Amino acid sequence: MSRHDFGNEGNMRVDRRTFIKGCTMAAAALGLSETMVPKLVAAATSAQRPPVVWLHFQECTGCTESLLRASHPDIGRLILDIISLDYHETVMAAAGHQAEQVLQETISKYDGKFICVVEGGIPTKDGGIYCKIGGRTAVDILAEVAPKAAAVIAIGTCASFGGIQAAKPNPTGAVGVRDLVKNTPIINIPGCPPNPISFLGTVLHYLTFKRLPRTDQLGRPLFAYGREIHDQCERRAHFDEGRFVEQFGDEAHRQGFCLYKVGCKGPGTFSNCPAVRFNGVGAWPVGVGHGCIGCTEPEFWDTMTPFYERLPGVTIPGGGKGIVTGATSVGMKILGVTAAAVGIHAAVGIGKRVVKCKKCNNTPDEQE
Secondary structure: OOHHHHHOOHHHOOOHHHHHHHHHHHHHHHOOOHHHHHHHHHHHOOOOOOEEEEEEOEOOOHHHHHHHOOOOOOHHHHHHHHOEEEEEOOOOOOOHHHHHHHHHHHHHHOOOOOEEEEEOEEEOHHHHOOOEEOOEEHHHHHHHHHHHOOEEEEEOHHHHHOHHHHOOOOOOOEEOHHHOOOOOOEEEEOOOOOOHHHHHHHHHHHHHHOOOOOEOOOOOEHHHHOOEHHHHOOOHHHHHOOOEOOOOOOHHHHOOOEOHHHOOOHHHOEOOOOOOOHHHOOOOOHHHOOOOOOOOOOOHHHHHOOOOOOOOOOOOHHHHOOHHHHHHHHHHHHHHHHHHHHHHHHHHHHHHHHHHHHHOOOOHHHHO
């Protein structure tokens, strides 16, 4: 399904207002000023739209589904207006031998110019037999396609780090793209699924600046994964003040207190989930009362489970009493110490005066 096929469906194209809105949202997510929006729009509307080969391996297609179903604006259609999606098993019309022919023609025609998007982990055990497409293993397909791509975008935690398939004991030997591809630029957009804005922002950054955005040590774009969820969460104030949900459904839960004690992994998870909501409707798991499960992190299934138990190694402010309560307690202690010091000082002063008065055979009252 190329951009030409998509564009011919007149009622499917994104109107200019939606297009500008989408680019503005992406610019905000990227941390760019409004003055950069025209440049993003110019890059996105260029006649030279990058061909995209989208590979599916060990996954549930949730990343594609969340992307294509995104709304406010319709990011799925927006992305399809920006790129030329030449190969994508889920949405392309061709199937079987025709689909494989499209793949071969695309990577040959656009050698070194297309973007390869990978969705799903890659099984490596037993020669990679646990995932085959057109009679070839995922390992072989990736080894053929990735070196010919200008860049690889690993979308979702499975493609980024192996995902749930790589959970112990990892029976298929599932790994992420970065474990197999070494000489092609790779950027990871993890999440189960990731926010469509993170993908859109990455694509627009690439089109506008001709390079992938800056990443952290795990290859994730800093604009989307540069801060902990915990630091952006609307429940953070409750954490700081020691107000926690002890059990789902309790009064604290109804009042929207911090979910750390019932398993929220926000203090150990990096993502923009609190700041950039799915579909622009304001909802996200923590906001509606369920803790973060840490799905954007490597080995999240092994390191973040059990999901309803506390994440270890997190220091609770004030020993569980909160910053204000703790500060008040410390303040009272300081006042107590100060008062004691004043009392001692006064006692010493009176003692000196008594000694002085005795030397002159007068009482303190007489001296005054």
